Amino acid sequence: xxxxxxxxxxxxxxxxxxxxxxxxxxxxxxxxxxxxxxxxxxxxxxxxxxxxxxxxxxxxxxxxxxxxxxxxxxxxxxxxxxxxxxxxxxxxxxxxxxxxxxxxxxxxxxxxxxxxxxxxxxxxxxxxxxxxxxxxxxxxxxxxxxxxxxxxxxxxxxxxxxxxxxxxxxxxxxxxxxxxxxxxxxxxxxxxxxxxxxxxxxxxxxxxxxxxxxxxxxxxxxxxxxxxxxxxxxxxxxxxxxxxxxxxxxxxxxxxxxxxxxxxxxxxxxxxxxxxxxxxxxxxxxxxxxxxxxxxxxxxxxxxxxxxxxxxxxxxxxxxxxxxxxxxxxxxxxxxxxxxxxxxxxxxxxxxxxxxxxxxxxxxxxxxxxxxxxxxxxxxxxxxxxxxxxxxxxxxxxxxxxxxxxxxxxxxxxxxxxxxxxxxxxxxxxxxxxxxxxxxxxxxxxxxxxxxxxxxxxxxxxxxxxxxxxxxxxxxxxxxxxxxxxxxxxxxxxxxxxxxxxxxxxxxxxxxxxxxxxxxxxxxxxxxxxxxxxxxxxxxxxxxxxxxxxxxxxxxxxxxxxxxxxxxxxxxxxxxxxxxxxxxxxxxxxxxxxxxxxxxxxxxxxxxxxxxxxxxxxxxxxxxxxxxxxxxxxxxxxxxxxxxxxxxxxxxxxxxxxxxxxxxxxxxxxxxxxxxxxxxxxxxxxxxxxxxxxxxxxxxxxxxxxxxxxxxxxxxxxxxxxxxxxxxxxxxxxxxxxxxxxxxxxxxxxxxxxxxxxxxxxxxxxxxxxxxxxxxxxxxxxxxxxxxxxxxxxxxxxxxxxxxxxxxxxxxxxxxxxxxxxxxxxxxxxxx
Numbered sequence: 001x002x003x004x005x006x007x008x009x010x011x012x013x014x015x016x017x018x019x020x021x022x023x024x025x026x027x028x029x030x031x032x033x034x035x036x037x038x039x040x041x042x043x044x045x046x047x048x049x050x051x052x053x054x055x056x057x058x059x060x061x062x063x064x065x066x067x068x069x070x071x072x073x074x075x076x077x078x079x080x081x082x083x084x085x086x087x088x089x090x091x092x093x094x095x096x097x098x099x100x101x102x103x104x105x106x107x108x109x110x111x112x113x114x115x116x117x118x119x120x121x122x123x124x125x126x127x128x129x130x131x132x133x134x135x136x137x138x139x140x141x142x143x144x145x146x147x148x149x150x151x152x153x154x155x156x157x158x159x160x161x162x163x164x165x166x167x168x169x170x171x172x173x174x175x176x177x178x179x180x181x182x183x184x185x186x187x188x189x190x191x192x193x194x195x196x197x198x199x200x201x202x203x204x205x206x207x208x209x210x211x212x213x214x215x216x217x218x219x220x221x222x223x224x225x226x227x228x229x230x231x232x233x234x235x236x237x238x239x240x241x242x243x244x245x246x247x248x249x250x251x252x253x254x255x256x257x258x259x260x261x262x263x264x265x266x267x268x269x270x271x272x273x274x275x276x277x278x279x280x281x282x283x284x285x286x287x288x289x290x291x292x293x294x295x296x297x298x299x300x301x302x303x304x305x306x307x308x309x310x311x312x313x314x315x316x317x318x319x320x321x322x323x324x325x326x327x328x329x330x331x332x333x334x335x336x337x338x339x340x341x342x343x344x345x346x347x348x349x350x351x352x353x354x355x356x357x358x359x360x361x362x363x364x365x366x367x368x369x370x371x372x373x374x375x376x377x378x379x380x381x382x383x384x385x386x387x388x389x390x391x392x393x394x395x396x397x398x399x400x401x402x403x404x405x406x407x408x409x410x411x412x413x414x415x416x417x418x419x420x421x422x423x424x425x426x427x428x429x430x431x432x433x434x435x436x437x438x439x440x441x442x443x444x445x446x447x448x449x450x451x452x453x454x455x456x457x458x459x460x461x462x463x464x465x466x467x468x469x470x471x472x473x474x475x476x477x478x479x480x481x482x483x484x485x486x487x488x489x490x491x492x493x494x495x496x497x498x499x500x501x502x503x504x505x506x507x508x509x510x511x512x513x514x515x516x517x518x519x520x521x522x523x524x525x526x527x528x529x530x531x532x533x534x535x536x537x538x539x540x541x542x543x544x545x546x547x548x549x550x551x552x553x554x555x556x557x558x559x560x561x562x563x564x565x566x567x568x569x570x571x572x573x574x575x576x577x578x579x580x581x582x583x584x585x586x587x588x589x590x591x592x593x594x595x596x597x598x599x600x601x602x603x604x605x606x607x608x609x610x611x612x613x614x615x616x617x618x619x620x621x622x623x624x625x626x627x628x629x630x631x632x633x634x635x636x637x638x639x640x641x642x643x644x645x646x647x648x649x650x651x652x653x654x655x656x657x658x659x660x661x662x663x664x665x666x667x668x669x670x671x672x673x674x675x676x677x678x679x680x681x682x683x684x685x686x687x688x689x690x691x692x693x694x695x696x697x698x699x700x701x702x703x704x705x706x707x708x709x710x711x712x713x714x715x716x717x718x719x720x721x722x723x724x725x726x727x728x729x730x731x732x733x734x735x736x737x738x739x740x741x742x743x744x745x746x747x748x749x750x751x752x753x754x755x756x757x758x759x760x761x762x763x764x765x766x767x768x769x770x771x772x773x774x775x776x777x778x779x780x781x782x783x784x785x786x787x788x789x790x791x792x793x794x795x796x797x798x799x800x801x802x803x804x805x806x807x808x809x810x811x812x813x814x815x816x817x818x819x820x821x822x823x824x825x826x827x828x829x830x831x832x
Contacts, residue, residue: 049330050321053087054314062310062317063299065089067292077103077141078271078394079290081320088332092324094190094289097144098162099390099630100397101135108135108345109389109399111630112609113147115356117164118627118649118705120742120767122177124355129181129189131345136187138340142329143188143233145394149175149222150197150237152610152653153686154664154671156578158200161391161609161628165652166687166702167762168218169786172225179229186335188327191226192235193270195219195252196680201578201672204273207240210680212792213756217684220256227261232323234265236285238273245275253284266319278307286316342400346632353636355740358625358649359706366564366601366621368643368708373564373601376418379406380555380595381568381605382427388501388568388607390628393575399631405568405605408634412642420562424555424591425548428505429469429541434459435525441540446474446531453529457522464545466518471509472538477529479514479540486514501607502572509537552591556598564621565602566641567595573609578672582613582659592616605637611655614699625649643708648740648767650705650811654688657699663690684756688812692759703744703762703811709735709772711810713743718806718821723784723799725821729808730777733770742767745780746807746815747787750800750823755789757800760807763787782806787823801825 054062061084071080071093079094096102100109108131110116116128129147136144148159152166164171175191182189196208196219210219223234234257236247246252247269257263268287274280277294288295302308321330328335359367369377384406389399410419432441436457446452458481460466468486470479479486490512505511529538559565569588573579583589596602596619603622606612607629614623624647626637639645656662663686664671669679685693688702710733717728727745745764749757764780787804788797801823808817 046318047322047325050318050325053089053321053330054317056087057084057317059303059310059313060300061086062313063292063296065317065320066286066299066313067288067295068290069292078145081287088330089321089324090329090334092142092329093140094143094145095136095139095141096394097132097136097146098148098395099628100399101132101139101141101144102394102397103139103141104398105139106398106400107139108342108349109397109402109631110345110349111352111356111633112161112391112395112628113164114161114610114652115627115629115649116352117170117174117356117652118358119352119355120170120650120765121355122173124352125174125177126181127348128352129178130185131181131348132178133182133185133187134338135340135345136182137185137337140337141187142327143190144182145190145192145235146182147175147178147189148192149226150193150195151219151222151686153198153680154578155582155611155653155656155662156580156671157198157610158573158578159391159393159395159575160653161573162395162575164222166654167652168221169762170652170765171222175222176225176229179226179231183230183232185338186327188232188323189226190233190235190268191223191231193237193246194223194234194257194267195237195246196241197237197239197246199578199672200576202676204238205676206673207243207677208680209242209677211683212795213790214680214683214686216790218686223257224261227257227263232265232327234263234267236267236269236273238270245273247273247285248276248280248283250283258284264319264322266323277302281308281312281316286319346400349630350632350636353626353629353633354639354645354648356627356649357629357636357640357647358651359622359640359647360625360655360700360704361617361620361623362706363621364600366603367624367641369564369641370643374413374642375416376563377409377413378420378422378558378562378565378599379409379568380422380424380559380565380591381570382423382425383501383568383570383607384421384566385423386427386501386506387634388570388628389631389633391573391609392503395575402631403634405634405637408638409566409641412638412644418562420558422555422558423551424567424595425586425588426543426551427502428471428511429467429543430547432458432540432542433461436522444529444538446529446536446538448531448533448535450531451528452531454525454527456525458525459522460518460520462546463517463519465515467513467515467543469541469543470512470538471505471541472529472536473509474532474534474536475530476510476512477527477536477538480526481516482523484516486516487512501570503574509539548587552594555591556594559595559599559602562599563601565595565599566605567592567602568605568607571608571612579610582611582656584608584612589615593619596620603641605641607633611653611699613656613658617699625651643737646708646737646739646769647705650703650742651700652702654691654698654702654812655700657697661696661698663687684758689758689761692812698813701811701813703742703809704814705742705811707739707741709733709737709739711735711739711741711770713808713816715777716808716817716819718819720822720824721781723823723825724787725782725804725806725823726779727764727782727806727808727821728777728779729817730775731768731770732775733772736772738769738771740767740769741810743778743780744809744811745782746809746812747782748805748807750787750789750802750804752802753789753798753800755791755798757789760805760812761786762812799823799825
């Protein structure tokens with residue numbers, strides 16, 4: 001936790017406003033007391049112990065504490081910082097962890113953070129963080145590279161599933177509580193990516209241009225909340241911000257993070273994101289990861305040349321050691337590591353998946369499955385038998401377990417139920433037809449050090465579109481058809497990071513695909529596969545238009561014979577690449593259209609990362625958004641489908657109706673950028689704010705989600721509450737079953753401010769679970785911070801006084817109650 005002086009500085013910037021989420025109100029409240037256990041201890045700016053160590057360290061030892069290195073024990077985590085054994089300074093091991101601890105070992109695979117966010121429940125975010133914290137410590141780690149709090153700005157961003165929301169208040173609430181949960185277990189949290197890493201395309205080169213007001217009101221709010229919650233570390237982003245690399249950006253790292261917010265932890269680079277030595281160190285960067293290109297030998301030479309002072313090195317070392325001391329890592333005997341508790345982790349994973357399950361559409365009571373619809377079910381889709389657990393890249397986790405949705409649905413339906421299954425779409429391909437000379441490409445093994453080659457022809461009987469699918473365990477084989485390399489190297493990190501499902505076969509082999517239009521006849525095929533040091537196993541398969549048509553026909557047949565259909569659709573996202581569009585990949589839209597035409601009681605279950613267009617929506621019976629639901633996703637999906645629990649999730653991002661109607665559509669300067677520069681010209685109108693400003697109707701609005709019961713809202717009262725407002729209302733469950741609603745409070749613009757303001761902005765919320773007929777009187781406190789705007793002329797927050805419109809609804813577009821409140825400025829109000 002930051003020291004008292006730093007905390008006062010942060011609060012002064014907020015003008016007495018608050019940045020800590022509370023589960024009771026879902027709004028912002030006063031800073032919580034320091035959390036228990038080692039990660040919560042406050043420490044002075046320069047403790048005697050740290051200063052003594054700095055005095056005893058040699059220059060080379062100091063430099064060794066400012067950059068990563070290879071782990072001599074090879075534990076498989078993301079990074080390693082050597083310690084100084086001579087002085088009992090231990091090493092630090094750093095693991096990826098947005099949705100579980102990513103090491104070469106089994107861990108609890110939690111639902112994607114975007115699914116956690118859909119629960120609108122800060123207390124659940126804390127429990128999620130506690131699992132990460134305990135598991136990270138149990139698995140030998142000291143630092144976790146999580147949570148990610150960058151806003152969802154573009155629906156195409158490849159890592160939208162790793163973060164929380166398009167809304168800054170909700171993101172701030174959740175990141176604060178997750179960090180408290182992580183650090184309560186003694187693990188150091190690293191909030192990332194500071195700042196404006198809102199896309200994967202060109203992320204290592206793009207220069208993000210943004211004005212002061214939207215920077216502070218939108219993207220920075222979550223990072224500020226993380227600092228106030230006591231995060232031990234901040235990770236700098238790859239991109240530039242207003243002309244300067246984020247990892248050497250003095251306005252970000254020094255003026256805002258250190259001086260204004262009072263952050264006293266360590267700042268590290270994203271992996272290979274450093275660009276300089278002197279500029280980075282003087283701007284406030286402390287740690288280069290994963291190696292020492294700029295903070296290793298180059299730093300030693302810069303000191304010798306006089307371009308860097310040893311005092312700057314000491315400052316960075318002081319921050320690194322200060323965080324280690326705060327987490328009791330300099331005590332000679334580090335805190336004992338707990339054992340793993342897989343069942344407790346699984347319980348939280350299941351709870352999050354149920355709470356974040358979001359029912360988008362439900363026509364004619366298609367869900368929950370009851371009566372005949374629950375006894376004769378057609379299950380369709382590859383992800384019904386290959387469970388979609390999580391996304392790819394640094395978010396990939398090796399789960400303790402994962403039952404398939406088909407197994408979970410069959411078990412829940414019980415004995416006597418008729419459960420049919422059809423693949424619908426083949427993810428991994430069918431055996432190749434005849435080649436000349438003949439060869440079996442289904443399970444070729446290449447011995448270590450050997451090379452296997454094939455030269456011949458592939459016989460194609462009819463012209464068709466072919467998708468070749470290769471499965472391999474080592475170096476990817478080279479496959480050339482008629483002079484075309486079917487599997488060329490993927491750009492950037494895609495060569496390293498496969499998708500969470502489509503990039504790997506069920507037996508763990510890596511998977512790549514290549515599509516060509518082939519004419520009838522013989523095609524020249526050449527394959528070279530190398531065994532490498534450990535040998536190689538590979539398969540070569542294909543799908544074609546003809547095989548796809550057969551799969552769809554099987555799905556339609558099974559659907560027609562059933563009383564109801566559950567169709568699983570997917571979209572595989574990963575770090576390193578953005579999505580090409582908002583449609584489901586492959587031929588899934590055609591499959592869904594064919595199945596819904598055959599059986600109107602079709603529920604489409606979406607295992608997707610972000611917003612998706614749905615041209616088949618009107619013909620679908622129901623649509624259940626399950627994101628990437630973690631290792632307990634099958635059980636959670638079955639529970640929601642059969643009505644064992646209410647779908648508790650609400651959208652934390654707006655779903656566009658098409659690729660042409662969203663905040664970055666049609667303007668390449670906004671996305672993906674032009675000539676290396678990107679303009680955040682939408683200003684504060686991000687997400688649902690843009691749809692309101694432009695009068696565009698989305699497919700589904702922010703905050704949307706259906707229940708299996710009904711709720712009535714009444715009795716709105718809005719009264720002044722210091723510099724804020726107290727919004728009180730009653731919610732009653734008017735249906736026949738228990739259910740969940742998320743009451744959302746939005747405020748309109750201030751008539752007294754001459755600044756850009758949203759037509760409505762989320763200012764508070766409350767997740768409620770009510771029994772049939774039960775009612776609850778709710779008060780949501782809207783803080784001064786949520787009623788304030790950043791004034792670039794004054795470089796500070798100004799309270800939006802006057803009469804403000806207040807609405808209570810169940811989404812950004814569905815208002816249940818409307819009123820007004822008078823905002824008055826007080827002595828503690830926000831000021832520059």
